[in-house]
Amino acid sequence: MFEPVSDTPMLTAENLRVHFPVKSGVFLRQTGAVKAVDGISLELGVGETLGLVGESGCGKSTLGKALVRLLEPTSGRIIFEGRDISHISQRVLRPMRRDFQMIFQDPGESLDGRMSVRSLIEEPFRIHGMGNRAERKKWVDDLLTTVGLSQAAAERYSFEFSGGQRQRIGIARALALKPKWLVCDEPVSALDVSVQSQILNLLVDLQKEFDLSYLFIAHDLSVVKHVSDRVAVMYLGKIVELAHSETIYRNPKHAYTKALLSAVPVADPKAKREKVLLEGDVPSPIDPPEGSAFGHRIDHPRYDETIGMDLSLREIEPGHWVAADPCCLEPEDWKKLA
Amino acid sequence: MSEGYLLEVDRLITSFETERGLLRAVDQVSFKVPYGKTVGIVGESGCGKSVTAMSIMRLLPQPAGKILGGEIHFKGEDLLHSSDKRMQQVRGGEIGVIFQEPMSALNPVHRIGRQVAEVFRIHKKMGKKEAWDAATEMLDMLRIPAPAKRMMDYPHHLSGGMRQRVVIALALACRPDLIIADEPTTALDVTVQAQILDLLGNLQSEMGMSLVLITHDLGVIAETCDEVVVMYAGRVVESAPVDELFENPLHAYTKALLRSIPTLDTVPKSVLPTIPGTVAGLGDHSHGCRFCQRMGRDGPVTRERPKFKEVEPGHWLEICKECSNL
């Protein structure tokens, strides 16, 4: 059973929306919107990892960026430690930035190749005017040790390192200001399995040591399950199911969660399973269907009923939330919610 | 050379001329592909999977890449000594290739229809109309919705999954005997990956083709392959039927690889076994056991080139005192 990590969540999102305008024509008039994040509510506890899964384009990165305010939400609220940060200006935000950081899939892209590893990791301290030279040197050395890089690495350049080591540099930089929580956006997706396990171990260790919270985004469901306390499944800008990670994997309720899980190849040739194959493509978030988005994709006979229906998350069992959507639930589960 | 195998790769050596000297990317690789079966090649990035595939197709980047030794027999024919003209027939006609990035196989300025039809015109000597119809049928076979309409699209109009289907259509057009698929689903979502692998498997058994599937994903291997070749640093360290390899891995590298992946059953937040160090560089020409080098072992035993032997019927292994468990 899911035990809330703390009574007062560190971070809360309420009905968050991030829409990007779609402009077309000669005058580039707004003709529609990409509803990348479309009404998401969630909580993140201290020391908790919330996993986030879903097909590409469903809005995971956009949600992550909005929560650390690299993007301004179109509507809804983000409350961090009791304070509404949804629309505060970058200037007001700046001192708060130390508390939340983001690490990316390709650490190489976010690291300036002209800077030595030392200056890369030192940069956050300089930006925030912290410490003198000697102090900063010591902090960088400590951070290198924390993420498992040698001191000698400091004087080299990031492009000289392998993917796994660059990810360590990215993590060191993100940890520099002792953040309270991190968005990890596909941090191991580009890495080989042996390196992937090193980085996952590191993230788990750091969490225990510093009581960090993570929003952990990945498309590999086995990886997400390994690191997460709870998992949210996202489909076309919305969370369709949210539960303790064991529960999501053992007792998924939403048809999309089931399809996603069954698509994961299992490294056991004896476990030949029947797959639920999804037809068609990942849908477009421009002008999404009015009713159940997943019901629309699988051409469900009850789709028409869902137009105008409230499909928001309901608690089907303690701590287990699922969209109240007749197209996506077993009849007995739907009865429980209806 | 023996009966019963469509493709036999025997002690293949492929090198690249680089600024740092000759780099041996593929170092005496041997494996066999039976008729109608799927053979998976698995290993971490840089271990020589793609170079092996390119060597078979004789598509190595020129002039840097050279095949320095070994033999490749396809349907009994010695591919390394075939004429360039013959190789052109083989490529696309008898061996189809699918790469990870579909755009590398598609011409962005030509319509899908023209590109697929062209394969029929070149390899099957069909007329315009006949080739167009055959191409439309091919797209339909790949379960591409509204194929006649898609024929008029340009590659950038399609999603990643649809593009990869078109590339598969190109590869399958001439009903080749062998498909070499190099990470065909790595860039796709798991849901789309499942569709593509399912489709590929069905078409393969319908057409009776053999498939060489290159991937770094052991899950994909377990679900789709009959036999597995495990590569490390340019060499095959172990190969075996799929059930045997997962149940009874004999090489330390295979074992480490199998252990290091989290599965849906591993204890959350538990420490995952890791493989220390990084994949060995290929530059040095040392003859010893590559995996011993990664593990920092450097005894006299580990400095000898391990022998590659069949230790049980169909189960091949690099025999190293430290790494192989016999």
Ligand SMILES: Nc1ncnc2c1ncn2[C@@H]1O[C@H](COP(=O)(O)OP(=O)(O)O)[C@@H](O)[C@H]1O
């Ligand atoms: N800056 C932007 N402008 C317009 N559309 C965007 C922007 N960023 C993301 N999108 C769109 O929003 C949707 C969600 O994208 P993203 O959050 O990156 O998805 P994910 O991380 O799940 O793959 C996609 O359709 C993407 O094309």
Ligand SMILES: Nc1ncnc2c1ncn2[C@@H]1O[C@H](COP(=O)(O)OP(=O)(O)O)[C@@H](O)[C@H]1O
């Ligand atoms: N054109 C090239 N020139 C020099 N070295 C190359 C070239 N292509 C590949 N290599 C080297 O050959 C080795 C094997 O590469 P590759 O077969 O692409 O690995 P994999 O497909 O297993 O990831 C790598 O070390 C790579 O750097």
Ligand SMILES: [Mg+2]
């Ligand atoms: Mg993303």
Ligand SMILES: [Mg+2]
């Ligand atoms: Mg490759």
